Amino acid sequence: MAIAPLVLDAGAVDRLTTLFIYGILALMWNALAGYAGLVSVGHQAFFGLGAYAAVRIADAGVSPYPALFLAATAVALLSMPISAFMLRLRGGEFAIGMWVIAALSHLLVNLDTLIQGETGTSLISLQNYAADERRLANYLFALGTMIGLAWLVFFMLRSKTGSALQAIRDNEEAAASVGVQVMKTKRLIFVLSAFGCAAAGALWLATSVTFQPKTYFSVQWTAYMLFMVLVGGIGTYEGPILGAVLFFTIETMFGGTGVIYLIGLGVVAVLFALFFPRGIWGSIDKKFGWQLLPVGFRLKTNRKDQRA
Amino acid sequence: MIWINQLSQGILLGSYYALLACGLSFMFGVMRIINLAHGSLAVAAAYGVWVLADRFEIHPFMGLMLAVPVMGLVGWALHYFVLERSAKAGELVPILATFGLAVVMDNSMFSIFGADTRSLANYIDTLAYDGIDLGPVTLGHLSLLTFVVSVGLLGSLHLMLKHTALGRRIRAVADDPASAELSGVNAKNANAIAAAIAMMTVAVAGVFLAMRATVDPYAGPPQLIFAFEAVMIGGAGSLWGTLLGGIALGVAQSLGAQMHTQGFLIAGHVLFLVVLLARMMLAGSSLKQFYKKSK
Numbered sequence: 001m002a003i004a005p006l007v008l009d010a011g012a013v014d015r016l017t018t019l020f021i022y023g024i025l026a027l028m029w030n031a032l033a034g035y036a037g038l039v040s041v042g043h044q045a046f047f048g049l050g051a052y053a054a055v056r057i058a059d060a061g062v063s064p065y066p067a068l069f070l071a072a073t074a075v076a077l078l079s080m081p082i083s084a085f086m087l088r089l090r091g092g093e094f095a096i097g098m099w100v101i102a103a104l105s106h107l108l109v110n111l112d113t114l115i116q117g118e119t120g121t122s123l124i125s126l127q128n129y130a131a132d133e134r135r136l137a138n139y140l141f142a143l144g145t146m147i148g149l150a151w152l153v154f155f156m157l158r159s160k161t162g163s164a165l166q167a168i169r170d171n172e173e174a175a176a177s178v179g180v181q182v183m184k185t186k187r188l189i190f191v192l193s194a195f196g197c198a199a200a201g202a203l204w205l206a207t208s209v210t211f212q213p214k215t216y217f218s219v220q221w222t223a224y225m226l227f228m229v230l231v232g233g234i235g236t237y238e239g240p241i242l243g244a245v246l247f248f249t250i251e252t253m254f255g256g257t258g259v260i261y262l263i264g265l266g267v268v269a270v271l272f273a274l275f276f277p278r279g280i281w282g283s284i285d286k287k288f289g290w291q292l293l294p295v296g297f298r299l300k301t302n303r304k305d306q307r308a
Numbered sequence: 309m310i311w312i313n314q315l316s317q318g319i320l321l322g323s324y325y326a327l328l329a330c331g332l333s334f335m336f337g338v339m340r341i342i343n344l345a346h347g348s349l350a351v352a353a354a355y356g357v358w359v360l361a362d363r364f365e366i367h368p369f370m371g372l373m374l375a376v377p378v379m380g381l382v383g384w385a386l387h388y389f390v391l392e393r394s395a396k397a398g399e400l401v402p403i404l405a406t407f408g409l410a411v412v413m414d415n416s417m418f419s420i421f422g423a424d425t426r427s428l429a430n431y432i433d434t435l436a437y438d439g440i441d442l443g444p445v446t447l448g449h450l451s452l453l454t455f456v457v458s459v460g461l462l463g464s465l466h467l468m469l470k471h472t473a474l475g476r477r478i479r480a481v482a483d484d485p486a487s488a489e490l491s492g493v494n495a496k497n498a499n500a501i502a503a504a505i506a507m508m509t510v511a512v513a514g515v516f517l518a519m520r521a522t523v524d525p526y527a528g529p530p531q532l533i534f535a536f537e538a539v540m541i542g543g544a545g546s547l548w549g550t551l552l553g554g555i556a557l558g559v560a561q562s563l564g565a566q567m568h569t570q571g572f573l574i575a576g577h578v579l580f581l582v583v584l585l586a587r588m589m590l591a592g593s594s595l596k597q598f599y600k601k602s603k
Contacts, residue, residue, distance in 0.1 A: 226404060
């Protein structure tokens with residue numbers, strides 16, 4: 001995939017970069033909701049803060065691409081104190097609590113005079129690069145970040161942390177009683193998801209150049225993440241990737257229809273929640289036992305078809 | 309003097325938040341479900357009453373009389389088709405389903421009514437701007453009415469839960485649905501009634517919102533956040549707590565607005581976080597432990 005830009009035209013490369021950013025968002029939201037049982041409707045906070053931090057750091061004289069990485073790291077650090085508040089909340093409380101964080105971040109970013117309120121600003125130093133160079137860099141950075149995060153999640157799930165996470169999701173008290181460090185594990189995944197979403201926000205800024213707080217802190221990002229993960233298959237490793245590809249295809253076909261498209265996304269999400277809560281990949285996995293990447297541990301017994 | 313005015317306006321504004329939050333608090337207390345479409349449903353009720361006033365010249369108070377039973381039916385349907393069904397798939401699924409519902413409702417209202425803001429203030433004669441002059445403070449008739457309705461509604465819900473057979477059934481199901489079923493209570497029914505009652509209060513809140521201010525198709529989510537903050541500040545699951553929480557939120561916003569032009573919303577969100585922090589510290593952990601310990 002890294003050599004794709006050599007054969008594709010500029011528009012297609014830009015579209016693929018968008019797909020990778022969606023992939024990052026889906027992966028991160030699924031890690032939090034599907035594996036740690038934390039449904040957030042405020043992850044646009046980290047998306048927006050990632051882009052904002054990139055603008056700020058670039059303004060301080062750092063060249064734009066290192067600034068993207070530094071921005072994601074800075075937001076990950078900021079997410080630690082936020083996690084101290086938010087991880088005390090359960091279920092729906094956590095979901096809306098994160099929404100409050102997103103609303104507050106948006107308001108505070110608007111106070112920064114560099115941003116000029118809702119007018120926004122641009123990552124001007126990107127103009128130092130030629131358009132083609134920039135396109136290629138964005139593509140490679142987005143692809144690299146997505147693959148890096150996917151591997152990170154994969155190894156995390158294969159490690160002790162993965163078993164701990166799934167124990168927490170299934171029953172927090174029981175997990176704690178057998179010695180799982182509930183808070184530490186949850187915080188790890190929360191900070192990872194903050195880092196990933198911030199990187200996605202910073203990359204989005206690198207592709208669109210302008211930063212308007214309203215766009216970046218919009219709850220639509222969460223709607224997209226929820227759609228991708230729910231339709232693909234929440235709590236499966238392959239699901240969010242499948243969801244991102246599906247969402248990307250739907251957006252390419254119907255994105256121009258505006259509000260009708262958003263209604264359609266919502267209707268599909270509600271129908272999946274009501275009738276196929278496992279999502280597409282979850283249903284396939286249940287029926288055929290397919291897993292492309294073995295992230296779970298499976299107990300094998302002698303009797304055929306008996307899965308644990 | 310300006311501070312006394314801000315304080316009293318904040319208390320009256322807070323009573324609106326309590327009115328808005330009472331349905332959310334009620335559903336959370338009874339069914340342990342937070343309905344993410346709460347704000348959007350309030351705005352939808354407001355649009356419904358606005359259509360009655362604008363097209364059919366029905367006074368908003370008469371419109372409200374119609375909206376309350378309709379929203380009760382909506383609550384009933386919401387429970388049977390969305391909440392009950394999704395709760396079976398896991399405790400997180402109702403959050404996903406109601407969030408999706410909010411997205412559908414907000415964008416549908418946008419496609420029907422467009423981006424213009426609407427208000428019921430034009431249809432209630434002088435109630436929108438009349439007030440009582442008390443020296444430095446002027447109390448609006450509408451704000452006072454909101455206060456009375458809010459306290460009355462929370463009070464009657466409280467009495468209903470405490471002293472009626474229906475209230476006992478709802479409380480029994482809230483405590484332990486399985487045992488309640490064993491002693492002959494239909495848990496599904498009790499929850500559906502609770503959802504219907506919650507939506508009736510949402511109709512009232514929506515209409516008061518549109519009388520005191522304007523609504524637009526995307527006004528729902530911010531209202532959900534205010535309602536949620538009122539519930540959390542007051543302590544989840546207690547109706548009187550919700551009244552106090554709403555008033556604390558209104559006062560914080562009102563004082564915040566006096567301090568800084570952007571302070572209105574920021575002060576409310578900050579109060580919410582401060583209350584969360586204070587509650588952890590009162591639970592017996594220092595700031596350091598608060599960060600380190602799991603519970």
